[in-house]
Amino acid sequence: MKLLVLDGNSIVNRAFYGVKLLSTKDGTYTNAVHGFFRMFKKLLDEAQPDATAIAFDLPAPTFRHKRFEGYKGKRKGMPEELAQQMPIIKELLTDMGYQIVSCEGWEADDILGTLAAACEKAGNSCMIATGDRDSLQLVSDSTTVRLASTKFGQPQVTLYDVAKIQEEYGVEPRQLIDIKAIQGDTSDNIPGVAGIGQKGAAELIQKFGTLKAVYDNIEDSSIKAGMKKKLEEGKESAFLSYELGEIRKDAPVETDIQVYQKSETNHAKIYAALAKLELFKLIEEWNIETNQTTLQESGGDSVATSDSITVQILADGSAVLARCADEGKAVFYTQYDKSGKIEKMIFAIEKEFFEFAPSESFLRAFFTSSIPKYTSDVKLLHKAALKMGINGVKKIALDTTLASYLINPSSGKYEIPRLAAEYQVSMGGQEDEGMQSAVALPEICNRLEAEIKENAQEKLLQEIEIPLALVLAKMEIVGFYVDKQGIAEYGQTLQVQIEDLQTNIIREAGMDFNINSPKQLGEILFSEDKLALPHGKKTKTGWSTNAEVLEEIRGLHPIVDYVLEYRTLSKLKSTYCDGLTKLIDEDGRIHSSFNQTETRTGRISSTEPNLQNIPVRTAVGRELRKFFAAEHGILADADYSQIELRVLAHVADDAQMQEDFREERDIHTATAGRVFGLPQELVTSEMRSKAKAVNFGIVYGIGAFSLSKDIHVSVAEAGAYIKEYLKNYSGVDNYMKAVVEEAKEKGYVETLFGRRRYLPEIKSSNFNMRSFGERVARNMPIQGAAADIIKIAMIRVSERIEKENLQARLILQVHDELIVECSEDEKESVKKILEEEMEKAANLAVPLKVEANFGETWYDAKA
Incomplete structure (x- = not known):
């Protein structure tokens, strides 16, 4: 044995x-x-x-x-x-x-x-x-x-x-x-x-x-x-x-x-314990079974359980619509095919479950009805409605996906089976996954609704997240027009430059090698018998050649600059030129997916492709924006001015910072004047740059060491800047201390709008982990509130464009920036809508400032 x-x-x-x-x-x-x-x-x-x-x-x-x-x-x-x-x-x-x-x-x-x-x-x-x-x-x-x-x-x-x-x-x-x-x-x-x-x-x-x-x-x-x-x-x-x-x-x-020898496994107890610990992956890996009632066939189209739950397979949903109207609500689960078309719907009415493939007439009647609707992932539902020419689904009362995200933003997974495990809700035991989710859905909705109410997040859910799902659905369907030929030609231009750089790198190295191999590059740069440049510690896999290492030795040898540029251009070509070209649809537009439930701060993310990550810091990267254009007409680009600092001024109730914003002073110049003890007219561009780093660094809980690296001064000098900053902005200083204490007491921080982030790290005995928790405690209420404000702005801009019967369409959100595609004759109307609705999105102690610019391409509108 x-x-x-x-x-x-x-x-x-x-x-x-x-x-x-x-x-x-x-x-x-x-x-x-x-x-x-x-x-x-x-x-x-x-x-x-x-x-x-x-x-x-x-x-x-x-x-x-x-x-x-x-x-x-x-x-x-x-x-x-x-x-x-x-x-x-x-x-x-x-x-x-x-x-x-x-x-x-x-x-x-x-x-x-x-x-x-x-x-x-x-x-x-x-x-x-x-x-x-x-x-x-x-x-x-x-x-x-x-x-x-x-x-x-x-x-x-x-x-x-x-x-x-x-x-x-x-x-x-x-x-x-x-x-x-x-x-x-x-x-x-x-x-x-x-x-x-x-x-x-x-x-x-x-x-x-x-x-x-x-x-x-x-x-x-x-x-x-x-x-x-x-x-x-x-x-x-x-x-x-x-x-x-x-x-x-x-x-x-x-x-x-x-x-x-192993004895019998107590599946029910283990399942309950792991679900409570939110370790759902372990439940799956260990094949832990749930202790749920198994549905037994009882003949015909109806299946009954010991709980008197019945499942009926219907030819159409006409009877269901009337039953939902009588009930005063509709609790339903929807399954889609790969194209996003609805294949099947399952409605839960008391302990009866009705499954059918909905007809177009049913969907039209149901989507436009005023029956309160309880379901999951409403963005998909909205997209199905929009493709039928219906302006979204009316009266969404609860989206389990969005509600569970607000309750636990760190989870990352919000599917019905996952929620059923977390809340210990029966899924009926049937083999069909859709029916299991439908069985669990009513109780999950009850639990989530109660928890949202307990957290005082009803307004956040009903007035921000649920309405935003429709806005995002519309943005995904509309997409962003891309000059396919132009971006392909730009890729060819980059390829010529990449090949020239390869030649220069090989020449400087004195031998041929694989530039894309960090190990081989490290040998060329740092070996004593090669270029022998300054380097860090050698590991089992060789010397590090990451961007930070190469930036530190930039200028010591021409090969370093060539390698850095080679990497930049290679990534631009492969990720953006080649990658984006493959994602352009038949209509000439890229249809990115916008995710509401990915980030812990509430920010929207973009995937397939990530349009929020189009490079902007380098001139060669910004060139890519020239190929994102208005198919017919022009693009409007509206950006919040220093929204996170304005939120900070409000939540910290800092009189000095609020005065700077109300008086419309340049915040970074004003900060530099106070930190360096100079009149604002004597502040140099270098001083302003350092003050800017402090301003934005403070929002992210930056320390003297990190700031010293950012602005290239000693740690002592950076520490002095921070000390002087907090002396002049005492409200910010008090806020930074108070919010950390509040997080330790409550276990979470929240935004002005009730969005929470739980911070177990803040009580950690590990210094680094505890410090991380404290940084997040300072930053999340600021960054999260900024995310909430841009979401409110998106909803209001989209609704007002429709209210005024404009052809303009909101097509992209990138952090604090909104992009609208419109005709030339709608330009002034769109400008007014963007600036008014974005500036009125939140009532802060300081004004929100927005400026809309126009151009035929994203590059022109942003310039």
Whole structure:
């Protein structure tokens, strides 16, 4: 038989430190749970054991502590974030049917050793899984060690057998104790022999075989005088270290392998626990089944359950429309084909479910009805309506996708099955996924509606997110016209420049090489026998050649500038020229997808392609905007002026900053004047630039070190700028402190409009994680409010364009910028609408400023 024995504490620690800090929205940490069970699953899949034991340390002192008071004395206590996850892990293991083994006075390592020895004696094989190399001494013909680690959040396992240890260490597994006795172990505070490291210890044991043999042959001429002196002075410490480092094999634990065979899994309990922890991926990976009522066929078109739920397959939905009207609401789930056409709808009315393929006449009647509608992903529903010539779906009462996003913006997934797991709602047990979602939908709607109300987010949902879904649906359908031929020709121009740069780079390098290979480029730039430019530390994969590294050595050699430009142009051509050309539809327009539920701050994101990421910082990147044009007429581009700083002035109630904005001063010049103690007319462009960096940096919680790098001054000088800034803008200073304290108290921050972001990191014992939480606490209410304001503006602009019967269409939003396509004769009307509706989107203590510009292309309108 095969026994798998886990060193529980070791693997939990590897998981905790190897996976970024994760938590539920209520602040329960989950990264160790997530990492441990992913590792455990990998080990089970690879080892396929007949029995499994998980050994955990107990907090009581062991015989080693009694033998040596300083044993493990330098170890820090377990972080609170990890401590609160340990009982969760143990309870889940027990519910899964696995045996946990602990023994007071003994370490988990000794349990591993005892079980390994028992397996060997009984003719069984033992597979030890641990994150510590201490257990490598246990490797034998019957025992292997799987060394577990986590890399980039993914579980990694390295198998050690006798041959692997001989190859890596040059000794037998048992001799690793002797090496450790001489070299010591700083992590366990095992002293060893002072002054002798791993290399020296290994050479001694390779020659003499054991610690005892080393001292028996202390006069051997191969032991140099210095080494001999250290050994003699450290003899007592060496033998003590051997005693401490040797894993015992006689711990008083059950050694019958049969005892460790897995018992029955409590699926319902595990499902509930993992769902509460929001670890839905683990539910899927471990194939944890839900404890839900299974629908049983009862003949005909109707299927009944023990809960008296019935499912009826209908030829059309005429009867359903009347029933929904009588109920005063419609709760329904919709399935679409790949083109976005509605294939099937399932309506839930009390405990009856009606499934049918809707006719166009039904959809027209339903979409335009005033019946309150409860469903998911209304943007898709709006698009279906718009393609039928209907101006969106009327009376959306609740969208589960948008509501769950507002409740938990960090989740990232808001599908019905995921929500059913989170809220422990039955999905009926039917095989059809659509029917499962429909069964769960009514209760999910009830839960979400109650939680939205509890969070006072009804207005945010009903007046911003739900109306915005229709605006985004229209933008996706309209798309953005692109000059396909022009962008292709621009790509060819870039290719010529790229080839010229390749020639220059090869010439400067003095040899041909793969410019796209960081390893080869690093050798050319930094090797002593090549260009020998200044460099950072070399890793296993070679020197780093990322943009930050190359920027630091720009100007030291022509090849660096060539490489930077080569990378810029190559990315422009491949990502934008080649990539965008493939995405231009038959109508000559790019139809990007706009996502409402991707960012934690509330900002809209754009994919396939990401039109919000068209380069603007370089002249060559801005050229791309010349190929985004008005198909007929012109483009209007309206941009908020410093919206985040204006929001900051409002929420911080900073009198000085508010005065600057009300008086329409240049905020960066005004800031520079105060920070540098000069009249504004004496502020130089360089001073203004530094003040601008401070202004925007403050919004993002920038520190002196980061600011010093941004504006190229010393850390002390940057710190002085920040100190002087906060002295002049005391309201901002007070806000920065108050919002962090509020986040610590509530566990979240929110915008002026009630959008929340939960911040478990802010209570972390880890300084870097806590600092991250504090930065987000300062920034999110600002950035999130700016996102809310632009959303309100989009809704109002779109509605007013329609109200005034204009042909103009809102086609793109990029952060604080809106783009409208219109005819030349609508220019003034569109300008008025954009400026008025954007400026009136929020009532702040300072005015919102917007300026609309026009041009035939995006480049012209933005210039």
